[in-house]
Amino acid sequence: MENRLIGLRKSMEKTTFKHLNFSEQQRKKVYEKINKTYENEEDVFLAVLQLLISEKTGYELAKLLRGRGIQKFEGNEGFLYTILHRLEQNHLIKSSWDNSGAKYYQLNDKGRKTLRKAEKTSTKKRLILKELIEG
Template sequence: MEERLRKLKKAMERTVFDELNFTEEHKKKIRNQIRMQKPEASEEEIRLSIFQLLVQKRTGFELSRLIRARGIGNFEENEGFLYMSLHQFEQKNYLNTTWEEPDVKYYQLNHKGMKVLKALEKKSEGRARILKEMVER
């Protein structure tokens, strides 16, 4: 979990949840319901998240963990899908990859990948603006 989320969790535990008491069984049922309701992200949302996170050099494991932190659970049962996507991006020459330490592969967007990221973000912003206009009418 990212540091800012940890701080938020601690702050909420001290204030918002201070007066709430749940049994372990109740907590378990709530967690299961949340997992079951988690909608899968679209391929475009996944691609945007991957590209945003790969502005910095990361391993596949780090990337997987950060994607889950964003609430995208598509890879929880099939992490091979993430590595398959990374391989495709590498083949399309969107990523620079390096091997460091014994057997640790790092991924990072290159210039071509940054152009794709900007296009994905622009497209995403357009959709968000349209939804906002629809809601405000």
């Protein structure tokens, strides 16, 4: 069982929900919703830009994205490299090769400016959503 679900059964037994029983089908649906990834391409782009403030290889970037819970490219690492290629074509990042043949990526000035703008937009969206939820 996943780490985040380890104490769930014991916790439920100690709460007012102890009288509830779930069918296997219901359990499966809950498990699918918990593990469903909700990130869209815009969220992935923002995370990539944020992580490329300092120089990283594609492999390092993939590890850090996984650490943030972004799984959109799982099983399809080509998706990540497509994003990096697109960012490079749009002159938002620069890349360089080291002597061992590893390619490193990092934001350039245009990329940092785009990141600041994207973070402001993202913050505005979150504030609007928070206002709508809280009334």
